[in-house]
Amino acid sequence: MHRREFLRQAGVTATVASAAALSACAGQPLRSLAALPNAPRPARLRADAIELAPVRAQVERITGVYVCTRPFRAAGPRIETERLGEKTLVHNYGHGGSGWSLSWGSSTLALRMVQATGVRELGVIGCGALGLTSALLAQRAGLAVRIYAKALPPDVYSMRATGLWTPDSRICDAAHAPALAARWEEMARISFGSYQSLLGLPGQPVEWIDGYGLSEQPFGHPGPPVADEPEYGEFRQVRFTPHAVELPPGSHPFPQPYVRRYTTLMFNITAYARLLMSDFLAGGGRIEVREFQHPSELLALPERTLVNATGYGARALFGDDSVIPVRGQTARLIPQPEVNYGISTEHFSMVPRRDGLLVQAYGDSGNFNNSDITPDRAVSEAAVRQLADLYARMRVG
Ligand SMILES: Cc1cc2nc3c(=O)[nH]c(=O)nc-3n(C[C@H](O)[C@H](O)[C@H](O)COP(=O)(O)OP(=O)(O)OC[C@H]3O[C@@H](n4cnc5c(N)ncnc54)[C@H](O)[C@@H]3O)c2cc1C
Known part of the structure; x- marks a missing residue:
């Protein structure tokens, strides 16, 4: 924060x-x-x-x-589609100090890009705030989803966040704010609405x-x-x-x-992440603990469309030096x-x-x-x- x-x-x-x-x-x-x-x-x-x-x-x-x-990017989070050989990669990373706050909104935008490819099976790389929400939203939309991640909660960076509604904390630099404004507002509105449905639950994941x-x-x-x-x-x-x-x-x-x-x-990140994980597993989601050293390794995965929710890990995996x-x-x-x-x-x-x-x-x-x-x-x-x-x-x- x-x-x-x-x-x-x-x-x-x-x-x-x-x-x-x-x-x-x-x-x-x-x-x-x-x-x-x-x-x-x-x-x-x-x-x-x-x-x-x-x-x-x-x-x-x-x-x-x-x-x-x-995972700060001066231009804001990267939410866009890229071709990788036969695969479609939907990037969903670089949310600075706002990753939990914007997660549902950002992952909704990523899901729209996934759905545009018409696939019924999705691979999600990463199991932090963005990976979990991407996977759950896709699952709710009827896709069969498998998460691949080198670490799972509680061993991911997302678990070390403060845990407050901070949707514009270190989300971009001042020069890029005007270009990001409309997309930010959409993400923030969707996320805020999603969080209202997580209130009043046992264990108080959100309050x-x-x-x-x-x-x-x-x-x-x-x-x-x-x-x-x-x-x-x-x-x-x-x-x-x-x-x-x-x-x-x-x-x-x-x-x-x-x-x-x-x-x-x-x-309450401990209870909240546990809820997201158990919802995903209860919905038939699969999880494979696996680390990728190079994007070419993704080509061997069975899913044709992948969401890249590796957070700061995207810097090493995809050589993206814009992630600070x-x-x-x-x-x-x-x-x-x-x-x-x-x-x-x-x-x-x-x-x-x-x-x-x-x-x-x-x-x-x-x-x-x-x-x-x-x-x-x-x-x-x-x-x-x-x-x-x-x-x-x-x-x-
Ligand atoms: C001190 C602090 C306080 C914060 N407070 C807040 C707050 O109050 N509210 C808020 O909204 N945000 C807050 N944030 C920001 C928030 O924590 C991040 O934006 C968010 O955690 C990013 O989530 P992520 O899913 O993108 O990344 P991560 O949580 O890092 O998850 C990345 C996933 O990808 C996997 N992965 C990475 N590389 C590879 C690879 N090569 N192969 C396979 N898997 C890989 C990892 O194992 C992990 O599963 C805070 C951050 C900090 C540092």
């Missing part, structure tokens, strides 16, 4: 310190209110103030630190959550982009989630002077079912996933074009300490 995008979605976009300064203050306590001359004075908590279950933010409650790369955007500066100004990343495309013309609501002092327990409540979709890895890291804390809200500040976020509270530092540089997936535990521990500091400063009465 892109910090600026998340802050924007959370309604926290504000003029903040430079990305370099943000990164430099990782691990430092948040600034106190006394340091802000124009900040509203903290009010006494009202009797009807929002009450929130506290996160037990302790580094020893970190159950894992996870890194993966977003709506509230979150609180916390800022030490007034809202309304976009924060700076991360220093070494391009200006990303933004698609503001369509709103899917309710507008964020600014909360007056005294109505919430947070120490920050500016607080907004936002409402968004959250994907953008590294991202999250840490999971032991789940707390009573914590049902998210938090985002200029420095970090906490997402209340059912399989673990996800903590992510914001503003760090060095991630663009970085395929190193070695976890940096110190960064995650610093973010958890910042979260602990926030709770230490929250008012309870």
